[in-house]
Amino acid sequence: MAGRIIDWLRSGGSEPASADAELIARLTAAEAANEAKTRFLASVSHEIRSPLNAIYGYAQLIERGEGKDALAAARVIRRSAEHLAHLVEGLLDIAQVEGGALKLNREAMRFPEFLRQLVDMMQLQAEAKGIALVLDHPPGLPEFVHADPKRLRQVLINLIANAIKFTDHGMVTLKVEYRNQLATFSVIDTGIGIAPEDAARIFAPFERVGGAAGERAGVGLGLAITQALVHIMGGEITLESTPGAGSRFTVRLMLSQPLTPPTDPAPEAGAVTGYIGRERWIVVIDDDTAHLAMVRGLLEPLGFQVRTATDGETGLALAAQVQPDLVLCDVALGEESGWDIAARLRRRHGALLKIVMLSGEAPDSAARRDDGPANNTFVMKPFDFTVLLDVIAGELGLEWLRAGSAVPPPASADAAVPSFPVGIVPDLSRHCSEIERLVRIGHVRAIEAEIDALAALAPETAPLADRMRVTLDSFDLKALAQLAKTAVSHAR
Structure with a gap:
């Protein structure tokens, strides 16, 4: 038209x-x-x-x-x-x-190691094309520089991947130079090159160049994102190319050195196998049954009690029934809104319930509320398991058990029973007897309520209640029952 x-x-x-x-x-x-x-x-x-x-x-x-x-x-x-x-x-x-919403996260990173890992990551892709991928840098590179590792890695991967894609014979070289805090990265290939008329628009979003280059797969986003990221980092990117002879993309960035080298991080711990403390209950609400099965398969082997619901109303009913410690809720639940479900959960269960939105929708898709968001935090799909576990640990205050780590031994129950005169605390025996009964049926939520009621009886009962909470957190119900029984016998 x-x-x-x-x-x-x-x-x-x-x-x-x-x-x-x-x-x-x-x-x-x-x-x-x-x-x-x-x-x-x-x-x-x-x-x-x-x-x-x-x-x-x-x-x-x-x-x-x-x-x-x-x-x-x-x-x-x-x-x-x-x-x-x-x-x-x-x-x-x-x-x-x-x-204008993209933010940088500058941190001290090991510069030579970063470059080696980057080339190792792209090596298989180069080998699959039958070409060489070479890292060329002088021996005097600084050990540490300040940068946003994720964004710098994204820039260099885009350039190297592009060079590999358009190079059928020869090699791709990542050449790195550093002088007066100015880092210069050159990605040089022996590929098909870029025509002068295409060089001016190759950084435009969604553009594909003509000729042989235009016949290769790609969405035309890589170089546009690369240029935008370089500019946001305060640098510049230039292109030199000869059709049939290859191309050279050059990125210049100011990467300052830290005044004092950072300490090495602690070695990575083993895989999570469980957690310390009482059993925690989690309700997961999502209309995708495959997602529910996946989250359940992650959490149940770690000792969580997990209940799932495919719609909001079922999720609300489950939460009322089991009184969970945490709810993982999707935003898009068919015709329902996960934000509305989260708000209803917050009104019914108060601030003690932790609510995590687990969704592919944007975190800012919720309507503004006068009393603030109903959820505690947000995790975007797709997610890494370790990210979700970190969020759960942070919200519930958990300490993970890891492969190869020792489980702390439970404390002695008898040594923790306080002594106080018989009859000075009314209703002590009644609460302790009820705790004994609840231990037999395993009603953890009710046990917590009885311990809270016990602590509220008098200042003298606080040490006993504290000891009971520690025992319950270690989920040592046998020791908890012994505590309650001993306390009853002392009260008589």
Whole structure:
């Protein structure tokens, strides 16, 4: 339509008026943007379908028991899922850059080690193309520099991946120089090169260059994001290229050195196998049954009692029944809003209940409330298991048990019983007897309430209540029953 209007405006045979010229320019830009959008959607479709096909195919092989190597299949599925996640993050990065919402996180990082890890990460991709990937840097690089490792890694991976994709013979080199706190990164390839007419628009979002380069897969986001990130980090990016002879992308960034080298972080602990303390209850609300099964499969082996619901009303009923310590709730629950469910949970259960929104929706999609958000925190899908476990530990104040770590021995119950005169605290025997009964049926929530009531009887009962809470937190119900029984006998 825009093209027909442009032809009509130009058909007068004379130079168009200034208003017509401006209209033609705007229509031409709109038509170009529309064509770019069409190319982008076609490219995104290709980029999405390739990893989806790998995920779908390998999952079917595992399901049918025909996969020769389930571990290798799982790795392919994970890599494909990571590719999809990176594609989505790229689209979100463009939106954040355009909205001015992208923030940097500067920290001290080990510079040579960062570069080695980066090249190791891309080495397999280069080997698959039959080309060499070389790291070239002088021996005098500083051990530590200040940078945003995630964003710098993203910039260099985009450039290296692009170089590998457009290089069929020869090599790709990452050359790094550092002088007076100025770091210069050059990604040099011996690939097909870029024509001069394409060099000016290669950094534009959704653009694909012509010729042989335009025939290769990609959504046209990598270089646009790369340029935006470099500018946000206060640097510059330049391109030198000769068609048929290769390209050289150069990034210059100020990376200062810390005044004092940071201390090494503690070595990574073993895998989480459980947690210290009493049994915790978690309700998960999500309309995706596969997601519910996955979260349950993660948490139940660690000792959590997990109950699941596929809609908000069922989730509310479950929470009323089991009085959970934590609720994990999706935002989009069919026709229901997870934010509304979270608000109702907060009104019913108060501030003690921890609510974590676990969703692919944006964290700011909730309507503003006068009393603040109902949830405690937000975790974006897809998520890493360690991220979710860190959030759960933070919200519930848990200390994890890890592979190879020793479980702390329970304290002696008899040594913890305080002594006080018989009859000085009314209702002591009644509460302790009730705790004994509740221990037999395993009603943890009711036990907590009775301990709280015991502590409120008199100042003299506080040491006993505290000892009971410690024992309950270690989920040593036998020791707790002994505490209650001993206290009753002392009170008589």
